[in-house]
Amino acid sequence: MAAFDSRSIGDALARRAGILLFSGRGQDTPQPRQRLHLSPPHLAGGELATLSQTLSSGWIAPAGPMPAAFERAVAETTGFAHAAAVASGTAALHLAYRVLGVERGDEVWTQSLTFVATIAPAVQMGARPRFLDVAAESWTLDPNVLETQLRAAARRGRLPRAVVPVDLYGQSCDLDAILAVCGRWGVPVLCDSAEALGALYRGRPVGKGAALAAFSFNGNKIITAGGGGALVSDDPALIARARHLANQAKEVAPHYQHETTGYSYGLSSVLAAVGLAQITTLQARVAARREVFARYAAGLSGLPGLSLMPEPEWGHATRWLSVIQLDPRRFGTTPETVRRALESANIESRPVWKPLHMQPAFRGIRCHGDGLSNQLFERGLCLPSGAMSAEEQERVIAVLRSCCRG
Numbered sequence: 265m266a267a268f269d270s271r272s273i274g275d276a277l278a279r280r281a282g283i284l285l286f287s288g289r290g291q292d293t294p295q296p297r298q299r300l301h302l303s304p305p306h307l308a309g310g311e312l313a314t315l316s317q318t319l320s321s322g323w324i325a326p327a328g329p330m331p332a333a334f335e336r337a338v339a340e341t342t343g344f345a346h347a348a349a350v351a352s353g354t355a356a357l358h359l360a361y362r363v364l365g366v367e368r369g370d371e372v373w374t375q376s377l378t379f380v381a382t383i384a385p386a387v388q389m390g391a392r393p394r395f396l397d398v399a400a401e402s403w404t405l406d407p408n409v410l411e412t413q414l415r416a417a418a419r420r421g422r423l424p425r426a427v428v429p430v431d432l433y434g435q436s437c438d439l440d441a442i443l444a445v446c447g448r449w450g451v452p453v454l455c456d457s458a459e460a461l462g463a464l465y466r467g468r469p470v471g472k473g474a475a476l477a478a479f480s481f482n483g484n485k486i487i488t489a490g491g492g493g494a495l496v497s498d499d500p501a502l503i504a505r506a507r508h509l510a511n512q513a514k515e516v517a518p519h520y521q522h523e524t525t526g527y528s529y530g531l532s533s534v535l536a537a538v539g540l541a542q543i544t545t546l547q548a549r550v551a552a553r554r555e556v557f558a559r560y561a562a563g564l565s566g567l568p569g570l571s572l573m574p575e576p577e578w579g580h581a582t583r584w585l586s587v588i589q590l591d592p593r594r595f596g597t598t599p600e601t602v603r604r605a606l607e608s609a610n611i612e613s614r615p616v617w618k619p620l621h622m623q624p625a626f627r628g629i630r631c632h633g634d635g636l637s638n639q640l641f642e643r644g645l646c647l648p649s650g651a652m653s654a655e656e657q658e659r660v661i662a663v664l665r666s667c668c669r670g
């Protein structure tokens with residue numbers, strides 16, 4: 265067992281971290297043109313200890329003490345009573361749709377302005393999506409549009425099986441308003457909180473109050489397990505059912521007995537170990553991302569036609585990504601020109617999510633609302649938001665300033 269020398273692995277990990285993080289710290293000479301990534305993984309430092317504990321225990325499968333410890337940490341962090349750790353955020357959403365009883369022909373409603381994984385598993389199950397617009401104050405599901413649409417759906421006698429608000433770019437949706445509207449017609453709410461672990465809504469953790477919430481520990485999220493996700497709920501039956509489905513829906517029997525079919529969605533102990541070390545540092549990661557956002561706000565202030573993603577008074581966002589809006593007429597340059605200028609300075613940036621109703625995969629499905637999603641896509645740009653020195657961030661700000669012709 266002594267065959268593995270944790271010191272040399274630690275050194276290797278630290279060197280790798282330097283490469284992954286572009287941190288320029290320690291012995292690495294900072295290179296001015298080193299690539300700045302949108303949201304690179306950040307090693308917390310405790311990963312090696314939990315990994316080595318896992319490896320020396322022999323429990324490396326998706327079972328045993330490490331996934332259980334990670335699930336407890338996820339439950340505690342998210343404020344939900346129960347958590348199932350799974351292979352990805354998309355898997356968590358898929359399990360949520362199963363436990364909510366989504367069937368072929370059912371409607372599932374979400375905001376159009378999101379990543380495709382929000383709705384993909386439901387569509388693959390034969391559900392029909394309905395896309396709604398977002399509110400200007402938060403860029404998340406507009407409760408007024410939702411109410412209008414639910415009232416009309418109730419009149420038609422065709423309510424959705426689930427409503428899925430998205431906590432976009434680290435910002436909570438207006439959950440109480442959404443819960444109140446959905447509660448009136450008895451429609452369950454599933455929060456896609458994949459981008460918003462650590463965010464608060466009226467002082468409580470994001471998603472808390474919904475029937476279910478899904479989180480992601482993908483490599484680009486605020487903390488990562490190197491891949492993974494979690495489904496959380498206050499209803500023990502929903503999480504027990506999700507766990508059952510995540511583990512091939514095996515009934516208790518000496519042979520394998522199946523009343524339905526499930527998935528191989530368990531989270532490996534090796535990944536849970538990384539996730540456990542990372543999740544203990546969440547508050548520091550939130551503070552760091554908010555600081556990055558604040559430096560952009562200060563460094564970009566005064567540029568005509570440039571604004572940053574708003575933060576409504578009811579929320580405390582993680583600023584998972586710092587997102588700006590450019591009005592090309594006032595700023596004098598289009599977001600795409602700015603993106604290319606950043607790219608030539610070796611800085612990664614990305615447009616705001618292309619709304620799902622504009623995606624060829626959903627041709628013919630419209631978005632209900634005022635069209636804000638389209639405008640945010642046309643004008644939005646996500647900037648590097650991970651661990652960065654003030655000097656590195658200054659590079660981004662300088663390019664943006666140089667692009668302004670307003």
Ligand SMILES: *Cc1c(COP(=O)(O)O)cnc(C)c1O
Nearest residue numbers: 352353354379381382458480482
């Ligand atoms: C990342 C993400 C997911 C999917 O999570 P994975 O762990 O990558 O499967 C789902 N929804 C949103 C909004 C996301 O940003």
